[in-house]
Amino acid sequence: MTVNRLETDKMREIKAACACLFSEAAAKSDRFLDTLDVDMVKRAYRRNAKVHHPDMKASTAVNDVTSDRFLAIQQSYEVLVNYLEGMNPGTDAVLSQGKIVAVGGAKGGIGKSVITANLGIYLASLGLKTVLVDLDLGGSNLHLYLGYRSILQRSINDFLKKRVSSLDEVMIQSPHGPLLIGGDSSELGSANIDFMKKMKLIKAINAIEADCVVLDLGGDTSYNILDFFLQADHGIVVTTRDSASYIGAYHFLKAAMYRKLNRLTGMESRSGEDKNSELERYIRESTMTGDGQSSKTINELVASVREEHPQYLSTVMKAVWGFNPYLVVNRLPIGVGPEEVAGKIQSVARHWLAREVKLLGSIGRHPDVERSAIDLIPAITRHPRSTFATEIATIASKLLKTV
Numbered sequence: 490m491t492v493n494r495l496e497t498d499k500m501r502e503i504k505a506a507c508a509c510l511f512s513e514a515a516a517k518s519d520r521f522l523d524t525l526d527v528d529m530v531k532r533a534y535r536r537n538a539k540v541h542h543p544d545m546k547a548s549t550a551v552n553d554v555t556s557d558r559f560l561a562i563q564q565s566y567e568v569l570v571n572y573l574e575g576m577n578p579g580t581d582a583v584l585s586q587g588k589i590v591a592v593g594g595a596k597g598g599i600g601k602s603v604i605t606a607n608l609g610i611y612l613a614s615l616g617l618k619t620v621l622v623d624l625d626l627g628g629s630n631l632h633l634y635l636g637y638r639s640i641l642q643r644s645i646n647d648f649l650k651k652r653v654s655s656l657d658e659v660m661i662q663s664p665h666g667p668l669l670i671g672g673d674s675s676e677l678g679s680a681n682i683d684f685m686k687k688m689k690l691i692k693a694i695n696a697i698e699a700d701c702v703v704l705d706l707g708g709d710t711s712y713n714i715l716d717f718f719l720q721a722d723h724g725i726v727v728t729t730r731d732s733a734s735y736i737g738a739y740h741f742l743k744a745a746m747y748r749k750l751n752r753l754t755g756m757e758s759r760s761g762e763d764k765n766s767e768l769e770r771y772i773r774e775s776t777m778t779g780d781g782q783s784s785k786t787i788n789e790l791v792a793s794v795r796e797e798h799p800q801y802l803s804t805v806m807k808a809v810w811g812f813n814p815y816l817v818v819n820r821l822p823i824g825v826g827p828e829e830v831a832g833k834i835q836s837v838a839r840h841w842l843a844r845e846v847k848l849l850g851s852i853g854r855h856p857d858v859e860r861s862a863i864d865l866i867p868a869i870t871r872h873p874r875s876t877f878a879t880e881i882a883t884i885a886s887k888l889l890k891t892v
């Protein structure tokens with residue numbers, strides 16, 4: 490069964506449980522789910538059990554119907570308590586590794602900023618100190634998805650242009666939970682940062698004191714964007730079902746892997762390797778043709794390193810194995826499984842990159858999300874127990890572990 494179907498089925502089960510313990514009207518209302526808590530479920534269970542528990546009936550009145558009804562009440566109780574506890578895994582949840590999550594994908598308008606904002610709001614709601622960074626330097630709009638209608642008074646540009654000395658000075662508390670380091674692309678040249686500025690930014694992002702730092706990236710495969718993506722402990726590539734989007738997702742993955750290898754010992758690399766120009770030149774020459782396209786698959790590259798430079802084999806293998814991005818399929822129409830989209834990207838990644846790119850989750854097409862882009866109230870804030878919120882929570886849960 491597909492992830493999307495699973496999520497839809499899960500929501501159907503939750504609504505049926507609401508109908509059983511509360512009422513049909515409650516089951517149909519998103520607002521009811523938003524206000525539901527474990528105490529309400531426990532009270533409803535006791536109320537129903539008083540009426541339907543077989544011990545409460547005269548023995549002659551106990552039949553299959555009363556037993557089935559009581560069983561349904563018990564199951565509904567479990568479904569709702571599990572759901573509510575799953576939506577809030579408690580204060581012990583932390584990212585399974587590191588602190589940086591990057592949300593990328595080589596196309597505009599596919600939902601990177603929507604996902605960053607709502608994922609950030611969800612992570613902050615778990616009590617994690619969460620900082621969102623708008624790294625779409627040429628098209629900053631993450632602040633809009635967090636409810637800001639006008640240009641921010643402080644932005645990442647103030648840091649890049651040395652008007653302030655630290656990122657802390659441009660960090661603001663957003664109204665919906667996470668902290669925000671926003672952008673302002675109305676300032677001329679804001680997208681064009683040189684190598685030293687990029688390094689300064691990367692260093693400052695790595696130094697942010699937080700449980701989670703979520704990076705919202707621009708929609709292309711420029712070196713700056715790839716380098717930001719490669720800083721992440723959890724790299725998420727967003728795609729939709731559109732051909733341009735999934736082809737873009739695949740190009741993004743390939744470009745990120747080859748960028749990582751080509752800058753294996755560069756200043757921006759997280760490999761910890763000492764500068765090694767010979768290794769970098771070898772990788773560059775064997776992976777790039779004259780027009781900048783990669784000409785070798787990763788398996789071919791590894792085979793040639795093994796033969797020609799076996800002393801570098803473990804370094805290259807470590808870099809390849811350390812490349813573990815995830816896919817999120819967004820705006821999925823009802824009835825379509827995300828595997829249909831993800832499978833195409835995964836098979837090309839398997840062939841070219843020798844990596845299994847995991848499907849982290851999928852998000853349906855929700856009118857609530859479209860509305861949030863207009864009235865600037867994040868969809869997860871408006872309906873924290875909606876299907877969309879459950880999808881975001883499911884994605885987050887795969888990035889978290891309990892301690």
Ligand SMILES: Nc1ncnc2c1ncn2[C@@H]1O[C@H](COP(=O)(O)OP(=O)(O)OP(=O)(O)O)[C@@H](O)[C@H]1O
Binds near residue numbers: 597599706858
């Ligand atoms: N799951 C969804 N359901 C319905 N609409 C969606 C969904 N995800 C995104 N959208 C719509 O798509 C629009 C574009 O989303 P978003 O701005 O997050 O894309 P992006 O990938 O960040 O684009 P860019 O690269 O231009 O910044 C949003 O305004 C929203 O209306």
Ligand SMILES: [Mg+2]
Binds near residue numbers: 706
């Ligand atoms: Mg965006």
